Amino acid sequence: MEVxxxxCPPGGVGISNPGFWGMNIEQGKSYNLALYLRSLEHLNLTASLTCSNGSQIVASASIQHIxxxxxxxxxxxxxAQGTCRxxxxxxxxxxxxxxxxxQVSLMPSDTHKGHGFRKELISMLLDLRPRFLRFPGGCFVEGELLxxxxxxxxxxxxxEQRPGHFGDVWHYWTDDGLGYYEFLQLAEDLGATPIWVVNIGISHHxxxxxxxxxxxxxxxxDSLEFAKGSAESKWGSVRSSMGHPEPFLVKYVALGNEDCVFNFYREHYLKFHTAIREAYPDIQMISNCDGSRVQLDHPADLYDFHIYENISGVFLNKTKFDNVPRTxxxxxxxxxxxxxxxPGDGGNGxxxxxLAEAAFLTGIEKNSDIVQxxxxxxxxxxxxDHTWMPDAIVFNSWQQYGTPSYWMQTFFRESSGALIHPITINSSYSQQLAASAxxxxxxxxxxxxxxxxxxGPVAVNLTISVSGLEASVNSARSVVTVLTSSNPFDGNSFSQPKKVAPVMSELPNAAEEMQALLAPYSLTSFDLALEV
Structure with a gap:
């Protein structure tokens, strides 16, 4: 910066940076500024946080050196002495x-466990009770070009020593401050198993x-040694120097992302699979090839399945895994x-x-012997920057909300480790219904x-009948939770963050046999409390 x-005019001259679409600065909170400086003259620099329109200085500090x-x-x-969004x-x-x-960096002092993430966003993740975290992404791993x-x-x-790179798939530069170590750390903070998606020498082009x-x-x-190796190993010592001497519990590695479309994928895959299996026999490896239709012609512990379809297509896939091989x-x-x-068909959150996604998940739940x-x-x-739509959680510099798809997932957060029960629907409306227990x-x-x-667009009356229980139903502690709205295409927004959100109420008629009314276009969860 040459002055x-x-x-110079009062207030001085200099440079400014709004971060991404403006930074949220809140009164009473502190913000950590780090930067590298060099100057041959006497340095008298002022660092300020101001409203983008210049109307208010909310924080200021002086930097003086000779x-x-x-x-x-x-x-x-x-x-901060004031608030500016x-x-x-x-x-x-x-x-x-x-x-x-x-290398100028400004970060809030108060983040989740001091690891840089906004507390309110991590809180929304924790509310889903995630059991795993897949990172660093899908296409982001490959790049349009290697x-x-x-x-x-x-x-x-x-x-400050990370060079950063251009994420050419999603069209933005990243400084990689959220890197491999931070992803591993985030998984640990969430109590989730890390799933490390690696590039096996294949990009889009x-x-x-x-x-x-x-x-x-x-x-x-080397990446696995960094995550799993002892603090005395070459790469484990680097992890230890970053503040984590204990190994991370990496159990899964996905070899590529959506790369099975290339006829050379298997040849690449086998090189990595063989080496990882020899060095880390406990690692479970995930193939990009869909084994639901044709048996894989290469070894894998799991195969990856992606589904992005319109709402009707996703709903109809509720039976996708009913007849796939069990071996x-x-x-x-x-x-x-x-x-x-x-535009407007409901795919935008x-x-x-x-509801289509919920139906798909009931099918996954019923097939959890094969879908892990x-x-x-x-x-x-x-x-x-809505480069891709839809998404589960929408945020800006100071607000956030969950889309209906986010709230739908809260109905399934107790499913991991649960006991699945067979369920049958007998109704003239059965084609528009999906269920699991x-x-x-x-x-x-x-x-x-x-x-x-x-x-469907009409309400449905059902009789819910439960048999084989070894406990009685406690109606006083039973509840019903419903996700619905007056318009099936309703979504959420910053102004109405819970326009479509679960509503829980008591279930006084809870019993082994009871009547139920399902609202049009709805997801209903009946939680019957059991007492031995």
Whole structure:
């Protein structure tokens, strides 16, 4: 930054950065500023947080040094004296001269476990009780070109030493401050199993020749040593130096993402599979090839299945796994969502889209002997950049809300480890219904949960009849939860974050046999409390 004025205007001159679409600065909260500076002259710099329209200075601090001839890291804390939802960072001076700046970072002091994530966003994740975290993504792993693929070694170590890269699939530059280590740490913070998706020398438009694949195989083995190795190992010691001497519990590695479309995928896959199996026999490996239709011609512990279809297509896939082979690898549904076929059909985060997904999940639940894991995708989207729609959680610099698909998933958060029960629907409306039943337990009592999706425009009366219970139903502790709205295409927004959200009420008529009314376009969960 070269300052040319001899007599600079009051307030000084300088540069500013609004972050991504403006930063949320809140009164009473502190923000950590870190930057590298170099200047041959006396340095008198002011760091300020101001409203983007210049109407208010909400925080300010002075940086004064004499003769910083070498690059010097400066760290200070800014305490906000006011609130502005769209702020920018300003670095200004009244002095003529040249100031060199690099690697400027501003982060809130108060983040989830001090690991950089917004508490309110992590809280929404925790409310889903995730059992695994798949990272660093799908297409983000591959890149349109290999030169823009995710390279884990360039995403570890001090943030300011990470070169960053251009995510050419989603069209943005990332500084990789959220890198391999941070993903592993996030999984641990969530109490979730990490699923590490690796690039096996394939992008959307180019590949590594199989004769040159050995260094990339070794690179992935290094990544596993970083995660799982002892603190004395070469790469485990790097992890330890970053503050995590204990190994991360990595159990799954996905070899590529949606790469089975290439006829050379299997040749690449086998190189990585063989090396990982020899070095880490406990790792379960996930193939990109769909084994639900044709038996895989290569070894795998799981195969990956993705479904992005319109709402009717997703609903009809509720029976997708009823007749797939029960031998061989298990199924990992790592990406599912109802997407819009044309504007307004409900794929953009609507009630009816979430109901189609709920029906699909009841089928997964009933086939959990073969389907081991399932995850909605994508998880987050910034409201200023809807490159992909729909998404589960929408946020901006200071707000967030869950789409109906987010709330739908809360109906399934007790399903992991639950006992599945057979369920039969006898109704003239059975074609528009989907259902599943589980027994789950909280800290004090067990529940029989019957979930029913009504995917049609008319209300449906049903008799729910339960047989074979070894406990009686306690109506006083039983509840019913419903996800519905007056319009099937209703969604949520910042102004109405819970327009479509679950509503729980008491269930005084709970019994082994009871009458139930399913609202049009609804997901209903009957939780019958069981007492021995």
């Amino acid at each position: 040319l004025c001899e007599h 003769g910083l001839s070498n690059w010097t890291k400066i760290e200070l804390q800014l305490l 769209s702020s920018r960072l300003e670095l200004t001076t009244l002095n003529r001269g040249i100031i060199w700046l690099d 030169r823009n693929a995710f390279r884990w070694k360039e995403t570890i170590g001090p943030w 180019d590949k590594v020749n199989i004769t040159d694949i050995a260094p990339l195989v070794e690179d992935i083995l 061989g690898p298990k199924v990992f549904v790592s990406e599912y969502a109802a997407v819009e076929e044309k 609507s009630l009816v889209a979430s 894991m399932a995850s909605y995708a994508p998880l987050f989207v910034n409201d200023n 589980i027994t789950w337990q909280d800290s004090k009592i067990s529940f029989l949960r019957v979930k029913i999706v009504n995917f």
